[in-house]
Amino acid sequence: MTPTHGSPAPAVGRRALLAGGAAAAGAALLGAGGPAHAASGAPWPTVIRLPDGFRPEGITVGGGPYAYLGSLGDGSVYRVDLRTGRGRIVSEGPGTPSVGLKLDGRGRLFVAGRGEGIRVVDAGSGRVLAAYRPATATPTFVNDVHLTPRAAWFTDSYQPVLYALPLGRGGALPAADEMVRLPLGGDWNQAPGEVVNANGITRTPDGKALLVVQSGAGVLHRVDPRTGVTRRVDLGDAPLLTNGDGLLLRGRTLYVVQNRQNAVDVLELSADGSSGVRRRRITDPAFDVPTTVAAYRGRLYLPNARFTTTPTPTTPYTLVAVPA
Template sequence: MTQRSFARRRLIGAAAAVGGAALLAPLGGTAAAAQPTGSPWPAGFPLPDGFRPEGITIGSEPYAYVGSIAHGAVLRVSLATGRGRIVVPGLGPDHPVIGLKTDSRGRLFLCGGVSREIRIADVRTGRITKTFTVGTDRTMVNDVILTPGAAWFTDSFHPQLYRLALGRDGEPGDEVTTLPLSGDWAQGPALTANGITPTPDGRALLVVNSFVNGGGLMRVDPDTGVARAVDLGPTRLPNGDGLLLLGRTLHAVQNRQNAIDVLELDDAGTRGTAITRITAPDRFRVPTTAAVWQDRIYLPNARFDVAQPTPETDYDVVSVERVRDAGA
């Protein structure tokens, strides 16, 4: 795609995103259109044709980093302008990027999907500084979260997490350890574990399990791997994907449902109550993960409903207004 066509699609995509309204559906109530924030920044932006996004992360500056399933590149996009450029070159279709997170020192932690790779990249140079190969046959390194002492990665096809220790300044260690999951965890016949985030009190991990009890969350002890099902009442997450925790408010993306389920958690992450569902019928096209900047949540449209993506398939990132709670 030429720079001219990319710029043209950027303007068209931004205009369409501003024009579309997200719907907040309170429990027992009627969906109401979310009010625009009045920001001059675009509410969304296109990605290069054929990019095939899945993960998104935003750090301490207003730039989104989006990974490519198609070729493993990472695109950095200014939230203020919607303009972007590749900052980490792709290694090819056998080395995709699924989930990713950035830290405050210019590192990107990349999930390599079925390549079984965990990669660390320097956004300033574009270099891959470390690569780890984990798991066994059929491993899929799906999502990642950074905690004060470690980076944690999910494996969608095996009941285990991967832990990469982080030093005092966040520098990654030289070894990845495997944490087997037990307790209430049960592995489904297909993709099971997906998004991951700490509990509000930071003492445990929450992991999407798309199989147990029709889909939900598991609270995992990071020392033992013992998992306990989180009580979400009647809420189910059969298509649960990325998780975004803001205070005690959890935004759980349900990709093929084209929705974000918003739940209020207790501090320990043992219980959650659904407070609303966000939909955007004119803009959501199978969103997968979420990242926040100020009052907006940004989501890439992965378009997993397209059976055979081509180099001409169009993709974009859209945003909706965040839902706040007293602890956010």
């Protein structure tokens, strides 16, 4: 099945697309606890070398000690063993960027493909299972993705809209005309042109709404999945989330990557996600414009996209681990 177009869906079903994701998302991201040591007793690497010229952006970790990263260059997907740092390409790219990506419990990677829309990839074989092109104004920049048991939600950095792929029984992928297009309203103030607006996406701690960071404005929004109405999350006197990128929720703790700041802000949110306070900031000398974040065994893993370095086929790239 290869759907190619999306269309609006009735608002009545949108809340259901979010339901059921509160516990599952955190469990899939965090994995088991305990110190990060291999069976040999050797510590797991804290800096992992990726293929030269790979240009990583998105990262996802499943139930085991393996991370998947997408390439902004040719869209390939790289699988790396977090215990050893060894990895390989598991899906050859289509020649267009892969941005955010998430792995579900059925071994499928949901990949944001920037201007090329969305594709779903079998993580084992690398085969493209489905592809979707949102029916919306151009330009588009499908940037990041959040999974619930009932849907995959995507941001568009160039358009004030979210997309959702409703999942059927047994996780069945939707047909083209079942793709949801949810315009953003309320407090959302879209910067015009090819400016990065909506970027990272996750859920609220109570699982009833979505959280989206507006990168250029440095603002975190709570989004009603039924209506698209957004409300700015009240973070008190905390600094703006400038260049906010990937989001990771762990309980009520939200990690917000700020790429060109080489930092991760750690927020403690209210249950409904309407307010929060900044608790600390994580930095590391090994950061070089990290973009997204995943967690496993008490560590955060961040790919260095190196946006301030001109990419070449021999440019080195790394994945950095820091304590969560």
